[in-house]
Amino acid sequence: MSYDMIAIMMFSTMMVMMMTGQRVFGAIGFVAVLAAVALWGDGGSNLGFSAAIKLMKWYPLLTLPMFIFMGYVLSESRLADDLYRMFHVWMGPVPGGLAIGTIFLMVVISAMNGLSVAGMAIGATIALPELLKRNYDKLMVTGVIQAGSSLGILVPPSVVLVLYAMIARQPVGQLWLAGVFPGLLMAGLFIAYIAIRCWFNPELGPVLPADERAQISRAEKFRLLRAGILPLLIFLIMMVPFVTGYTSLVESSVVGALAAVAAAIIKGRFSRKVFEEATRQTLAISCMFMWIILAALAFGAVFDGLGAVKAIEGFFVGKLGLSAWEILILMQLSYLIMGTFLDDTAMLVIVAPLYVPLVSALGFDLIWYGVLYTITCQIAYMTPPFGYNLFLMRAMAPPEISIYDIYRSIIPFVGVMILALMLVMIFPEIALWLPDYVYTK
């Protein structure tokens, strides 16, 4: 049997195993070690475990539990309540203003945290009930929260970009900086979309009634602005020592996590329950990620051994005779399609190692591709049938919002995200300007 054939068989066996609904790490790991033992016998038996050693030595991965912990502290201690109120009061008088305020809120949370879970939890517990109470269109609301929270993985700090950095062997600092403007661009496009829709169709996002607005004095309005200080402080405490090179990436994430705890303690919200919840959930989510990555590293090692990447490259360039750009567009399309079926972590650790060497062989910038890749992941997070955000939303949303509402609500926002993806593809400067500016100074 040819090596290409083995690679295809491995991939399809893995898909079948995942379809059985067995835990993803078990399904991937099984195929990996079975292939390794079958191909290389006794020597192959160590392949699974050598992935664990490889994983141990990959230092930036330590940011993962830190950001997960930080996200849970931020959402469980309800630190974002004041922040939401601030945007609520200031954006209330505009049609669709509360939805726009929610996007702002999500950008701020994204700047403090590297995953989309925190934004999702905060959006669903704080913004969602408020927006529904104000008669906002429920499709608009669920769409806004899902799209907004997905910014968490694009705006630095970002865990997805840390994982990408591992696979592509690129510096995390530059990748994070590259995510800044695309993230803001996408947030801007979301806001533009909401504003335009609500301008033409005000009942989608009614303005805050005048009597309610009159209740809030000007002084109160300015006092609320203080809510913005705390997140800004957390962001600065975390990012300034990192950018100036005093702390390493991992150390910064610890500082950030502790800053979040300190903020919660100052606000008097770091209760026993918050502590327990944050600690337990951090273990649960970290273990899930680590075991999947462990299994996927083994899978990737077998794929490398088979030379599958060369085979794919040969297929695209040699057999189909495509140009570099055509291949890139095809890759993004295939990602989008796979993203709807595959779990995003699985996508990250299985498909990326196949594509990244191909991208660099075609002569594209890997930092830039990291941003494209993250946007694609964001879309995958949101598209049915398998989207992490969709499940979270279903778990957190009130019962009057059905799963079909949630599915329908994301369509326009996915459209906006694809637009952002295309913009970053056509104008790489959007991503690359900032890291170039900072690192060539």
Next chain:
Amino acid sequence: MPNWIKTYVKLVDALNYRIGRFAMYLLYLLMGVLLYSVVSKGLGTPANWPIEMAQFTMVAYYMLGGPYSLQLDSNVRMDLLYGRWSDRTKAWVDAFSIFAMIFYLVVLLWGAYDSTVYSLGLKWVDTEVLGLTIPWPQTGFLERNPSLWRPVIWPIKVIMVIGIFLMLLQAIAFFFKDVARLRGEEL
């Protein structure tokens, strides 16, 4: 189900719960180690051990915490089809597909054992123990991390062996639970 299976499931559940609850707090050890690194840099005497110490802690964290995360059912499944099945169908499919996971863990354990033996330079030497001549383990050359700190590597590998073994025990417990569910029992 036979009593010994019930006892086994109960024991494994309790054991992994306790160990998982312990591993959960390693997160704070991890933070402490990294914070020490930041502080020691500030004092002008950067320590040489925090990076490796943090890596070891992380490994212990997810290896020993793994079985507990299985108990919490936090490990994602692809529920495209799975989500629509009845509990009975789920139990049927799980009772078979769990063997894929068990197989993976067994191979992992095999590799972990080999690697630990290497790190300890372990040899089985015929030794007289209580008047009997039996092979007895003897450590040889101890593998060290090639770094400034040069820690011996076997302790973390032993922890990994334990972690993977506990995962295996938990996976087998899941198999028993699924079989019990098919027979209308709940373990």
